[in-house]
Amino acid sequence: xxxxxxxxxxxxxxxxxxEDTADYQAWMNDVDVWRHLQxxxxxxxxxxxxxVERAMAMDDPAEINFAIVRRRGDLLLGATGLHGIxxxxxxxxxxxxxxxxxxxxxxxxxxxxxxxxxxxxxxxxLNRVWLHVFEFNERGIRAYERIGFKREAVLRQECFRxxxxxDVHVMGILRREWSRRTRAASTRRKRSTG
Amino acid sequence: MVQADARRIHAPEAEHGVKNPYLIGAKxxxxxxxxxxxxxxxxxxxxxAVGEIMGIRRxxxxxxxxxxxxxxxxxxxxxxxxxxxxxxxxxxxTTVLHHISHQRRSAALGxxxxxxxxxxxxxxxxxxxxxxxxxxxxxxLNRVWLHVVASNEAxxxxxxxxxxxxxxxxxxxxxxxxxxxxxxxxGLLRGEWEARSGR
Ligand SMILES: CC(C)(COP(=O)(O)OP(=O)(O)OC[C@H]1O[C@@H](n2cnc3c(N)ncnc32)[C@H](O)[C@@H]1OP(=O)(O)O)[C@@H](O)C(=O)NCCC(=O)NCCS
Ligand SMILES: CC(C)(COP(=O)(O)OP(=O)(O)OC[C@H]1O[C@@H](n2cnc3c(N)ncnc32)[C@H](O)[C@@H]1OP(=O)(O)O)[C@@H](O)C(=O)NCCC(=O)NCCS
Numbered sequence: 001x002x003x004x005x006x007x008x009x010x011x012x013x014x015x016x017x018x019e020d021t022a023d024y025q026a027w028m029n030d031v032d033v034w035r036h037l038q039x040x041x042x043x044x045x046x047x048x049x050x051x052v053e054r055a056m057a058m059d060d061p062a063e064i065n066f067a068i069v070r071r072r073g074d075l076l077l078g079a080t081g082l083h084g085i086x087x088x089x090x091x092x093x094x095x096x097x098x099x100x101x102x103x104x105x106x107x108x109x110x111x112x113x114x115x116x117x118x119x120x121x122x123x124x125x126l127n128r129v130w131l132h133v134f135e136f137n138e139r140g141i142r143a144y145e146r147i148g149f150k151r152e153a154v155l156r157q158e159c160f161r162x163x164x165x166x167d168v169h170v171m172g173i174l175r176r177e178w179s180r181r182t183r184a185a186s187t188r189r190k191r192s193t194g
Numbered sequence: 195m196v197q198a199d200a201r202r203i204h205a206p207e208a209e210h211g212v213k214n215p216y217l218i219g220a221k222x223x224x225x226x227x228x229x230x231x232x233x234x235x236x237x238x239x240x241x242x243a244v245g246e247i248m249g250i251r252r253x254x255x256x257x258x259x260x261x262x263x264x265x266x267x268x269x270x271x272x273x274x275x276x277x278x279x280x281x282x283x284x285x286x287x288t289t290v291l292h293h294i295s296h297q298r299r300s301a302a303l304g305x306x307x308x309x310x311x312x313x314x315x316x317x318x319x320x321x322x323x324x325x326x327x328x329x330x331x332x333x334x335l336n337r338v339w340l341h342v343v344a345s346n347e348a349x350x351x352x353x354x355x356x357x358x359x360x361x362x363x364x365x366x367x368x369x370x371x372x373x374x375x376x377x378x379x380x381g382l383l384r385g386e387w388e389a390r391s392g393r
Binding site: 089157159170 | 300361364367
């Protein structure tokens, strides 16, 4: 593992580095990835570098970004992070992209999201984490539900793709819901080992 | 010469003879915001009812309000207006479209009637109605949305009266007067607006 920051069973989170730029740029220009994001322009190397430099500097208190890496083979999978972090409301937005499409649907997105949510509540002392997801992103919605995000609002026609409007779902999870889940999980673990 | 100077000192308002009404209603009109509007704006921002909804939790000074206005004016994703009374041209609030996206033809809406004495007299409703006309008919938007704290009964009433639909509730998304509060998301689509305005 390279610069591991939070380590899960199959993936770990680490700081983003310049070595990630080329993969990130390729993924942000892949329609299968960007059609799930509020992003509608091609991304040049310079723009991607600007994101990477910002992520490396870590000097924006409202934003934290991580690289997602598969532990087996130390393979870069994508990026995730928190944005719009507000320390008065103790709320932040969550985002994730697994750009390496061959690795979709293998549980990595769910595990990486859980690592970020855990970090938000346990390390940053946040109270609420929210996200936006397009209605047709069944894989994303399923992963977020598994972690415990609840659907809070449906923004009608807030997304335009393939020549038509789609709804955007807002999902949120509160700190007390997360601690209840992690408590329940550790009780389950103790029971099965004890 | 002397006469003119005296007038300037005693009636500074008279200098701004042209009020630049841009969107005109029955009681109010919407006009561009000018640097000197920072004076009343700064007073309103010190009212927690206004400052908190704008995410400002620090004391406001004319200078910070002036910078805020200058920054907003330069942002291509927003259009802000002053709300003025037709009766005496007094500036009583502001209303703004922000997060304008031309790709999805969507924008967020905000409104504040600054002086508490002017609230509850239909000023907010008329200002928002004028701004919605601008959003749908001039900017050709498809959707206007907003966030409102659950306990803000007057604002919820204004939006519901104008046809906004409650799209969901963001749990504990606001911190207001020392506690967490839910935030309602409300949205209005072009078709809904047209049906109401008889188009
Ligand atoms: C959304 C994303 C992060 C999910 O990560 P992932 O590693 O692919 O997802 P996971 O394997 O952890 O979980 C996906 C879940 O959806 C299910 N799923 C997979 N394909 C599905 C499909 N086509 N329809 C419905 N469910 C599907 C999986 O079975 C799994 O649920 P389960 O754990 O109950 O079996 C990832 O696919 C991605 O980055 N996509 C492109 C960009 C994107 O959408 N970003 C998020 C924007 S909000
Ligand atoms: C919200 C605000 C813009 C409304 O403007 P306004 O000029 O006071 O509103 P109007 O007079 O047009 O309409 C107010 C409506 O709320 C009702 N109302 C007022 N106070 C109320 C209360 N405490 N409970 C329930 N309804 C109330 C009025 O009866 C009226 O409804 P009606 O037309 O059906 O009778 C204004 O009060 C304001 O600026 N408040 C502070 C900033 C703010 O909250 N902005 C909105 C953030 S989302």
